[in-house]
Amino acid sequence: MSLIGKTEYPAPGTGVERDSLRRYVSRGLVPIGLLAALALGGCEDKAQSQAAAPPAPPVTVAQPVKRTVTDWDEFTGRFEAIEEVQVRARVGGFVNSVEFKDGAIVKAGDLLYIIDPRPFEAVVLQAEGQLADARAKGELAKRDLERGLNLVQTSAVSEQVVDQRRQALQAARAAETQAEGALKAAQLNVEFTHVLAPITGRVSRHLVTPGNLVQGSEGGSTLLTSIVSLDPIYIYFDVDETTYQRNSRLWFEGKRPSSRDTPNPVQVTLTGETKPSHEGKMDFLDNRLDVSTATLRSRAIIPNKDLSVLPGQFGRVRIVGSSPYEALLIPDTAIATDQSRKIVFVVKDDNTVEARPVVLGPLDEGLRVIREGLKAEDHVIVDGLQRARVGAKVTPKMAQAPAGDKAPAAPAGDKPAAGAKP
Structure with a gap:
């Protein structure tokens, strides 16, 4: 049996190393046809690799x-009412009625509660009687003094009698003044039985129902309800020390006005919003930094025409932090x-x-x-x-310009081309 018959040749495209193939060729053991097949297979592999090269991705x-832009500093703040009143009873007595709806908007002077006025009306009648008695005594003392002045000229009465009558007139006038004061106090108590709203705003729920006894200011006044103003509204936030120093430096350099003497604009983003929905202006900076937090308490005032913002809400406050x-x-x-x-x-x-x-x-x-x-x-x-x-x-x-624009290309902030991601 020949040597060629015993030799196993590498199949085309099997990746046999070149030095092994050279050994076969040098010994004359590889037929010409097999060499041609191997060469043809190598060319096909090269062509396939070139054809499979992917294009550059789009x-x-x-x-x-x-x-031109302006930097903004952003802080977390909380809304608070400009005016907040706890409505308390000014006189004691039984509550007759509640005259408002819980959570409603009330105006200054609106009736909220009625306390039983009858005891105070009786005191008014007594005060009126005492005032009338004091005035009558004052009139009598005046006439006695006038008669004494006429009689003293004829020595019918002594000077001592005239002085006593003059003192009696003064005492009568003092008693009349006291009676007038008592009457006014009694009338005020009658007025206080009608509890009125001191400010305009949104009222809370009623804390006392009709039939209950409330205490007046003499014995620890009873809390009846509360009212908070809504438009405009404050938002308080704390500025860190680093930002405060940077803004102070810009103010000294004339690059940024100070919020102490300039109502710098602010923007407020409410919880759940992605962009500012309310605008306002700076209103107050505290006179010292909090030693425990190294922050400066600041305040802005925000219009709230739709009354949608309530005291206690959170908001993200943006304030001007640089010049344009x-x-x-x-x-x-x-x-x-x-x-x-x-x-x-x-x-x-x-x-x-x-x-x-x-x-x-x-x-x-x-x-x-x-x-x-x-x-x-x-x-x-x-x-x-x-x-x-x-x-x-x-x-x-x-990136293409928005539809309708003639410019062939648009800057990065414009609308992307169709098919591009937003």
């Missing part, structure tokens, strides 16, 4: 928006995180992707301010970040 790019300046902005979704760094992916002129570290600023109308790391002419990937690889090529597509 991405959407846009240039940063350049516009030119800035570059991109969508927040175009920013990625690389450990502790923030990066964006920029498409260079040769369509390769570069990771660019950036320094972020605040959000402004849905876009993120980029303080460092970008130029206005850069093309930032705003859609397709998951398909981009650093150093690899991509197929960039400029």
Whole structure:
């Protein structure tokens, strides 16, 4: 049996190492046909690998928006009423009726409670009688004094008698004044039996029902209900020491007005909202920092025309933190995180992707301010970040302008093209 008959040749495309194939060829053990088949198989593999190379992935790019922005400082605050009153009984007695609906809006002077006025009306009658008696005695003392002055001229009475009558008139007038005061006090008590709303606002529930005995101011007055004003309304928040020092420095440099003497604008975002819904102005800064929290108590006043905001609610307060300046902005979704760094992916002129570290600023109308790391002419990937690889090529597509615009490309803050992610 020949040697060739005993030899096993490598099959085409099986990936046998080249040095093994060379050994077969050097010994003359490989037929020409087999060599041709192997060569043809290698060419086919190369052609298949070239045909299988994927195209550069498509991405959407846009240039940063350049516009004038103002930084805002943001804090958590709580709303409080400008006016808050605890309505208490000013006279004691039994409650006859409750004249308001729980939780309703009341105006100053509206009737809230009626306390039984009859005991106080009786006291008024007594005071009126005492006043009439004092006035009658005063009139009699006046006439006695006049007669004494006439008689003393003829020495019919002595000077001592005249002095006594003069003193009696003064005492009668003093008694009359006391009686007038007692009558006014009694009339006030009758007036206090009708409990009126001292301010305009929303009333709480009634705490005393008809038939109950309430105490007046003499014996510890009974709490009847409470009223809070709603429009406008305060919001209190605490400014940290670092922000306070920065704002003070800007004020000394003339770059930002102080909220102590200027009603700087504020914006408030309520719980569950994504953007500010109420606007107001600064109203107060405390005169010292809290030593336990190193914060400065601050206050803004907010219009509340629809009465939708109630005391006790939370809100996010935004206050001007800088003077206006030119800035570059991109969508927040175009920013990625690389450990502790923030990066964006920029498409260079040769369509390769570069990771660019950036320094972020605040959000402004849905876009993120980029303080460092970008130029206005850069093309930032705003859609397709998951398909981009650093150093690899991509197929960039400029974000289209909103329908109706003639501009071929739009900045990063405009509406993306159809099919692009928002």
